[in-house]
Amino acid sequence: MPAFPDGEPAPETGELPAASSDGAAARPFAVYVHVPFCRVRCGYCDFNTYTASELGPGADRQDFAATLGREIALAQRVLAGFPARPLDTVFFGGGTPTLLPARDLAGMLATLRDAFGLASGAEITTEANPDTLTPAYAQALAAACFTRVSIGMQSADPHVLAILDRTHNPDNVASAVAAAKSAGLACSLDLIYGTPGESDESWRHSLETAIGHEPDHISAYALGIEEGTKLGAQVRRGLIDDVDPDVQADRYEIADAVLAAAGYDWYEVSNWARPGKECRHNVHYWKNSDWWGFGPGAHSHIGGTRFWNVKHPRAYAERLIRGVSPAHAREVLSPEAREEERIMLGIRLREGLSIPPTGKDAIPTLIADGLIDGAAAIKGRVVLTLRGRLLADRVTYALLGVR
Template structure:
């Protein structure tokens, strides 16, 4: 797993500086709930996850919902001085949230509702492994107030799934989608492209299989080989080839072509949706809104203050048991850092960003290179073209004068 930045010490109370409150009433806010448990650790994954069922006092799966509710109470105390705001979105990620009983997810959501409330029409999502989402489980989620599930399909090719160390039965993707739809839940499918051994035809087949299931939303992520993962070690030892950026660019263009023609236009570089089914929670991230990340290793951002919790579930539980914030460290972003993040994140959205005043000299070059849409630029906005999406980092550096 990647190391956290050093940051500065976080107060034991979890208190936030006065600056974090400025403008809070105008900002939507969200909750992210990290469930760090998996049945098997996938070879490419560098997320903060654990396969052991028992991790020590207060950290076992059976105790997790109660432990997390303690952090929700701490957050309520910290935010008591803020303008009253109900949650616009809630997202349960992991890990595999649906490895826990649906009643546990319901209990954590209810704790959030009781402490903060949800806006009318709030979006509430959980990630799900295809093998864990049955009719009864989906019905329990819907009854608890969940509105959406994001199912980890990754690929329709069993050989690709094997390389990724995914253990789910590909046939169960259709079963999971049907269960979610029967319960009235909106559905998203997650795909990964660029896996060693995947071909263009294999990738097309995966996209077509996903489209045929008629989800509301499809995410397509380029595989990254991360340090500290089994796949990273296999690449270093020459057991697997490294990813090829040119191949990944080709795969992205295939995804854009097939998904757009099927009625899933892009709204963020890696995300495609039927109009009206864009993931509001993810959009809040890209707009750098406020969110509190609950759980071990979770990151939070409120009003230009970022912090991150201790990683291990046992350390997380022990701190909360003694009335201490589980925050490991934090940073208060400077105005320049906030501007850089606004550009870096916002440029990934289909809506783009207003052209920064200090970047106007760069726009003609970006338009000429086919990276920024000319019509949008004439209206004062920087919006990525398809080529620009493939070279989003280059656009970001140009807009920031780096």
Template sequence: MGAALPLGDPAPADGALPEDIRIDGEADFGAYLHVPFCRVRCGYCDFNTYTATELRGARQDQYADEVLREIDLAVNVLGARGALRPASTVFFGGGTPTLLPAGDLARMLHGVREAFGLADGAEITVEANPDTVTDAVVSRLAEAGVNRMSIGMQSSVPHVLRSLDRTHTPENVARAVEAGRAHGLDVSVDLIYGAPGEGLADWRASLETAIALEPEHISAYALIIEEGTKLHRQISRGEVPAPDDDLQADMYELADAALAGAGYDWYEVSNWSKGTEHRSRHNLAYWRNQDWWGFGPGAHSHVAGLRWWNAKHPAAYAQRLAAGESPAVGTERPDAEARLLEAVLLESRIRDGLDLSKLPADARQAVAGLIADDLVEPSAAIRGRLVLTLRGRLLADAVVRALTA
């Protein structure tokens, strides 16, 4: 059911933004719509998701209407500040968005379009579990305006899928990709490496399978063991081995070489695309700390340096909206030191790099040592950008520590 929400100040019941924040009405704006429902809980997952037995009165068939209420709230809040802007990106994440009827997703997207408008060429993404993707579902989504689908493949090897508690088959992944392509959607597939029992040969097989599907975009994430998950408990009891850092490093290097050889360029530590036009613009907005409103239980938002987050449980989220209140339960405004740390953490991960002028003088002096250690590209540093080398991507945490010590 997800990690605990962060500490912060109480959010106002009406959702109003502080009068003293300055909102750039010309800046890009994104909408994230969280769908917190899953058929089963994967053993590694700590996202804010709920199976049918965990809903405590919340109803999937009423969920679209609840999100539409929050969209109305957002219009009032942003409109009061003259800060309504067309959405440059819309992202349905989860959970399993495609567990809802495609018509419900279409209604939510229509709500965003009516409330904010959509910028020309807006990127509209739906995450999808392969088991829930059919040609009819994709057809309805494409008709509604969805133009990108991110498919949770994770692996093509059955024993690896079982270790992650994934229920889909590799065949369903291929069918989902074909359906997306048939209806003109950009397709991304997500992979995870370092699962218990996964060897380098298994990982190579998954990469080869993903590349053969010819998606426009591939994400590859190292398995992280989150406290409170089933997999964490299994490792704590000695039932399965913990991920091996050296093996995961080998897997990352294999992925980068295989994807580069197939025409994919890395643009964020865990993401590769065929050309800049197929990068995930919504995720880039997070890494660049742009503005977005997160709709749904546990969703986080950011506008002009202010952050807030919603009640986690779908029932609590619905109750607050039914009472005419904002679903937000906490808010914070990071200070200059926290904003710098965040910029280093996020912007150093992307191919475009971190603007070195954002760093204080002592941190800029550390860059020479990072170049000497082959962690940072020297030519980019000369141009005033900090861009990680392959070795630097493997040791990104060490780079952040050096710049923020």
């Protein structure tokens, strides 16, 4: 698959190419807010996160909301020439956004609303650690116009949680879900499968426990062992086994069967939801809509231009204090690259995508191999089968004409 370039320097003004606004009125506009703080760093995580003790004044939790406000003001200036587009979705991720006081999340959302407006029925989500989502916190989120929370359950097996370095109390998942529901918030649970030491039985138990909480939405992700993580070092030293792709494929099939039987439909390779409860923000990513990523290390995509912020919170804050964009680099996608991304991202959705010209010759083989739905292909669309979801990269290569 063609590799994307490292990017070119981003202008300090944050200015985007004039063509970025072409057709913008027809594209939804979303926002991601990266909150980089965690109580501890989990052994498997390679996200851009920091514990409180690592950061000093100007980059710590107390200053974060004010610093983010500076980037929102910059984005408002950069997008002044675009058609007015109220935000369709806002997603606070991390890190652990709920380590911040609820008033800080509310304040950042209010600043975004003042800058861009919120669409009618806007979806506003925050990720949450089960130990931090109390009834009072959930009520404060609801009062600030948040509509849903995504709770990091990961597993119901204490042994698996220990391997992942997850420190939350598993019993608090139930209380966090109850707090969200009592506040009128929709609820999603995040799970991880394929952890060394996990069994089919423990994975089924995690799924059934999650379903028992009756969330609206469940995400399930295969564990990846990443370089530079504690878990990666343990695998390298032989202290724990590496992940087994065949075992992870088995666990995915278990997840799909158990979730489907409980009324959760897959709508994206790693996401299942009750009808009408899909995460719209997720879908914006897979459809390559416009979104601005705020916060250290956050990535954005506006009208075919991708750009990404400096990673460290101190460098991020210092640039904004100087009045310059925190963007480190950017990439202006060619029409060919945009088509490649349409294929790579769109294939993950249940609705699939129209058959691309580069992939027409591969369709008969993909059908014969049981990777795509033959009836959908007759109608001109590529829709993954269950086997195809497990081998989505193979389908993508074929559709791109890569041998």
